[in-house]
Amino acid sequence: MARLTLEGLSFTYPDAKAPALCDVDLQIEGGEFLTLMGATGSGKSTLLRLLKPELRQNGTLSGRVLLDGKDIGGLTARESASAVGFVAQNPEEQIVTDKVWHELAFTLESLGARRELIARRIAEIAAFFDIEPWLDRETATLSGGQKQLLNLAAVMTADPEVLILDEPTAQLDPIAASRFIDTLHRLNRETGLTVIISEHRAEELIPISDRLLILEEGRLAFCDTPKKAASALKDTAYLRFLTASARIFAGTDGAGEAPLSVREGQAYVNGLTVKEIQTAEKTAEQKASALSLKNVYFRYERRGADVLSDLDLEVKEGEIFALLGRNGAGKSTMAAVAAGLRRAYSGSVRVFSKRLKDYTNGSLYQGVLSLLPQDTENVFLRETVREELCGCEKAEERLPFDFKPLYDRHPFDLSGGERQLAALCKALSTNPRLLILDEPSKGLDGNMKALLCGVLKGLKREGVTILMISHDVEFAALCADRCALFSQGRIAAADETETFLFENRFYTTAASRITRQKTRGGYTVERAVKLLGGAGC
Amino acid sequence: MRRFEDMNPLCAAFYYLCVLGLTMFGMNPLTLSLSLLSSILSAVLFGAVKGRGHAFSLILFLIAALINPLIVHNGMTVLFYFNDNPITLEAVLYGLTAAGMITASLYWLRCLSKVMTSDKVLYIFGRFSPKLALLLSMSLRFIELLRVRWRKIQDTQKALGLYRDGNLIDALRGRARVLSVLIGWTLENGIVTAESMEGRGYGSGRRTSYSAYRMHLSDWLFLPVCAGLTAVAVVGQVRSTVVFYPDMQMELWNLWGILGAAAFAVLGTLPLIINAKEALRWRGLLSKV
Amino acid sequence: MLTIRNTKVRTLLRYAIPFLLVPLLVAVGAVAFEGKRYLIISLGIAVLALLLFMTGFERRNIGSRRMVITAIMTALAVFGRFIPVFKPITAIVVLTAVYLGAEAGFFCGALSVLLSNIYFGQGPWTPFQMLGFGLIGLLAGYLGRVLERSRVLLALYGAAAGVLYSLMMDVWTVLWYSGGFDGKLYLAAIGSAVPFTVVYAVSNAAFLMLLYRPVGNKLRRIKRKYGV
Incomplete structure (x- = not known):
């Protein structure tokens, strides 16, 4: 008998015309690892939430979900809380209590477990997830990756049979994300836990998944093993959910079994011939500096450690510059120093060749520089989008996006991508010549990323200089002119995107890893396909 | 090594209840001077009060001691007249005693605050009401979150040009706006927390309250010792006579009075005795390593 | 152990505090502690009142x-x-x-x-x-x-x-x-x-x-x- 059975599952939200989920039938065996993909709004979250009775939203539901043959709605509160574990997207907000150990105890406390059992389970879980070293810390002081790991561990204390994860790594940097996915894989492999995860990170997930599900407008568009997916989806739009190897394979009309991992991709590419295309001559003109930091030192507390030490950075006018690096390395601090929100204790910061302190009375933030933070929530002050964007009409025209349908919505009710664009619109309202963006692609899906990339390139054409701080190498590869790696409080290397990604072995895109033995320019899938003689994808 | 700070929070709570009760409810000059001495010693050794704190206490002591003779003019022995009002010896001595009581209480409370970390407060509340302990724990987390977010919103709005004029009105209005965003953002995201709680079984039945603290043998021993010493000290206070007005009558040095004072001296230094004993034992243990 | 784990005890407390413990405290305080009776009584009542609210809070499903x-x-x-x-x-x-x-x-x-x-x-x-x-x-x-x-x-x-x-x-x-x-x-x-x-x-x-x-x-x- 299947562990989880979905029978004709449909769901419609109260005010919606079309159902969010339409007639989904699915059988999931115990110990399976399932990856769920689909565009934003395709019904992924709706589907996953239906599997956890506590999280079902208001609306009309038809069909059944059976857990080991029993209807999941018929379980008692305690049974269902412990049978199905759920981890959501936002690492911060899922944490309930103040201390790490207390967070681990919370689930069992709620289920009324004995003290001895709780103590034993905490010890066990802390060892498995390697969180013993920070068991006594306050939850607010953890990094994003640690928080999400804690959420997973806290859910696992109840010993669930099925684990459901709704975009758990969307807010994490790539290193924390792959650690998280490794832990999931280990759980699945070593304890036979059934895992259902919705996520965009194809590179890490597809090679370890048993089955791949693709949702489109509430319907199950595809459901089979990843190997089969690579050949079955070859000529469809769903190809974008697959790994770089499979996409290059499809783009170059490969025959036979499709490669999935980087290793398989390399073997495939090595059998192809590269056609060298002439790239446009680089304009070697000397451009003026938009932002320059020289020998900058910064620390938060007098006795603390240096967060920035001997940092040099030069961003030229009219370029898109991407600063990459691990989370918590000090990238955001550098942005704050560059934007004059924090003062470096040594070194000089110049914006358009003028020292920061020469911009008096906030004139820096009027028409010169604008900084958009990671958490776009704190950009919005008002109750509706209309009030929020009042006075931003000019900026609205510069963006290829129609905000009018969103005017009456509350800013918090927008989707991640819409919110990012609205925030960008506000940042542009002061008409800045230098725009600093902190993690602009965080939590966005592929389509939204492409749109944002187009927006940034458009702004560049208008002469806006953009400094982008990101851990998303793939996004930087799409739109940056130059890239730099941030490490140990300084810039480790800055170079043209092509050289940067070719010379990096680890901090580079999957496409670059696959094609590097043949060519140095194939750092995005599109470029790789073009270079390897495909018709384009 | 199990220092006083590492003992079960109930012990610490009971202990401070006893010393504070004896200090606050008695006006016995003998006990109060012992209390003042031992509380200062405790505060210094626990690192609960540092330089400026002592200066503040001294000033408070002086003010508290002066107020009484200036306002209350009871008492038989007039020392001198101040603004045509008699300043009496009794009122001065009463003021000194009351000031000692207040200062000692404050020193004890500082020790209490130092020893009773949020974990321990939660443990004690968890004994009464697991749900209340949870509410406290959640609030503590939100306080930390609010601090971090306040800073973030402040920075964001500044960089987007919120503070334009740089005058006080602008600053105040800006703060109010930032506070408003802070509340909105936190409330909005709080729903995710609520869902996470429900998903993890909150409200599925009666809660238990977990804590790493347990009652050791030494904790069980500590409580009756503490209670016994307190009882002797109370009897000592009841058996001695302390009358300030209108005529001072003090009878402190009878048998029970002395016994009570001795008991209080032991009680006041009990945590220090425990820690000294543990430190010695630790030395002995280390020499075996 | 020392907790008020038992629901019955909690319920008992709910009624005992206003009708029994508070009057008792006032009476005992008035007779026993001569010097500082008001202080003890007032502090005791404050603590008991808080306890009363807490037991009520635990009882309800929030x-x-x-x-x-x-x-x-x-x-x-x-x-x-x-x-x-x-x-x-x-x-x-x-x-x-x-x-x-x-x-x-x-x-x-x-x-x-x-x-x-x-x-x-x-x-x-x-x-x-x-x-x-x-x-x-x-x-x-x-x-x-x-x-x-x-x-x-x-x-x-x-x-x-x-x-x-x-x-x-x-x-x-x-x-x-x-x-x-x-x-x-x-x-x-x-x-x-x-x-x-x-x-x-x-x-x-x-x-x-x-x-x-x-x-x-x-x-x-x-x-x-x-x-x-």
Whole structure:
């Protein structure tokens, strides 16, 4: 008998015309690892939430979900809380209590477990997830990756049979994300836990998944093993959910079994011939500096450690510059120093060749520089989008996006991508010549990323200089002119995107890893396909 | 090594209840001077009060001691007249005693605050009401979150040009706006927390309250010792006579009075005795390593 | 062990406290402790009253959303004490009570005092402060319907609460200092506290005026959107 059975599952939200989920039938065996993909709004979250009775939203539901043959709605509160574990997207907000150990105890406390059992389970879980070293810390002081790991561990204390994860790594940097996915894989492999995860990170997930599900407008568009997916989806739009190897394979009309991992991709590419295309001559003109930091030192507390030490950075006018690096390395601090929100204790910061302190009375933030933070929530002050964007009409025209349908919505009710664009619109309202963006692609899906990339390139054409701080190498590869790696409080290397990604072995895109033995320019899938003689994808 | 700070929070709570009760409810000059001495010693050794704190206490002591003779003019022995009002010896001595009581209480409370970390407060509340302990724990987390977010919103709005004029009105209005965003953002995201709680079984039945603290043998021993010493000290206070007005009558040095004072001296230094004993034992243990 | 694990004991406490323990305490206090009877009695009653509310809280089934919102508002009240110039603790307690009910108001008030005293120092006054702020919240919750409608009434309530709270805490100061209730000392205490009381009452009213719209709107939105 299947562990989880979905029978004709449909769901419609109260005010919606079309159902969010339409007639989904699915059988999931115990110990399976399932990856769920689909565009934003395709019904992924709706589907996953239906599997956890506590999280079902208001609306009309038809069909059944059976857990080991029993209807999941018929379980008692305690049974269902412990049978199905759920981890959501936002690492911060899922944490309930103040201390790490207390967070681990919370689930069992709620289920009324004995003290001895709780103590034993905490010890066990802390060892498995390697969180013993920070068991006594306050939850607010953890990094994003640690928080999400804690959420997973806290859910696992109840010993669930099925684990459901709704975009758990969307807010994490790539290193924390792959650690998280490794832990999931280990759980699945070593304890036979059934895992259902919705996520965009194809590179890490597809090679370890048993089955791949693709949702489109509430319907199950595809459901089979990843190997089969690579050949079955070859000529469809769903190809974008697959790994770089499979996409290059499809783009170059490969025959036979499709490669999935980087290793398989390399073997495939090595059998192809590269056609060298002439790239446009680089304009070697000397451009003026938009932002320059020289020998900058910064620390938060007098006795603390240096967060920035001997940092040099030069961003030229009219370029898109991407600063990459691990989370918590000090990238955001550098942005704050560059934007004059924090003062470096040594070194000089110049914006358009003028020292920061020469911009008096906030004139820096009027028409010169604008900084958009990671958490776009704190950009919005008002109750509706209309009030929020009042006075931003000019900026609205510069963006290829129609905000009018969103005017009456509350800013918090927008989707991640819409919110990012609205925030960008506000940042542009002061008409800045230098725009600093902190993690602009965080939590966005592929389509939204492409749109944002187009927006940034458009702004560049208008002469806006953009400094982008990101851990998303793939996004930087799409739109940056130059890239730099941030490490140990300084810039480790800055170079043209092509050289940067070719010379990096680890901090580079999957496409670059696959094609590097043949060519140095194939750092995005599109470029790789073009270079390897495909018709384009 | 199990220092006083590492003992079960109930012990610490009971202990401070006893010393504070004896200090606050008695006006016995003998006990109060012992209390003042031992509380200062405790505060210094626990690192609960540092330089400026002592200066503040001294000033408070002086003010508290002066107020009484200036306002209350009871008492038989007039020392001198101040603004045509008699300043009496009794009122001065009463003021000194009351000031000692207040200062000692404050020193004890500082020790209490130092020893009773949020974990321990939660443990004690968890004994009464697991749900209340949870509410406290959640609030503590939100306080930390609010601090971090306040800073973030402040920075964001500044960089987007919120503070334009740089005058006080602008600053105040800006703060109010930032506070408003802070509340909105936190409330909005709080729903995710609520869902996470429900998903993890909150409200599925009666809660238990977990804590790493347990009652050791030494904790069980500590409580009756503490209670016994307190009882002797109370009897000592009841058996001695302390009358300030209108005529001072003090009878402190009878048998029970002395016994009570001795008991209080032991009680006041009990945590220090425990820690000294543990430190010695630790030395002995280390020499075996 | 030492907990009040047993539901029956909790229920017993609920009835025993008002009908048995409080009168007993008054009687014993009046006979036994000569010097400081008022102090002991008042402190005892404050602690017992808090205990009464706590047992009631544990008994009730409170939804997770309500818990979270109460926790956030409590945290905000505590956090308010850290912002320079801003001390909106009373305003937040009153608004919480008006929008979320008397019980949430009581706990927001009482717990924010307890928590902020972890940072600013506990005192023998802690139970009184807790009870004081708790009652400000409780009463605002009962008057919620009326207060929600008018900003002016809300501000008046805030100012009145500030004055009453100060008067109450002064009684306690005098009791602590002199054992009995001394009219002269009390007047002196009130007199010396007048500027503080005035600033306090006015700032309460001002913050309620200032925060009524933004905080009220947000709480209303949350209540509507998530059905609290």
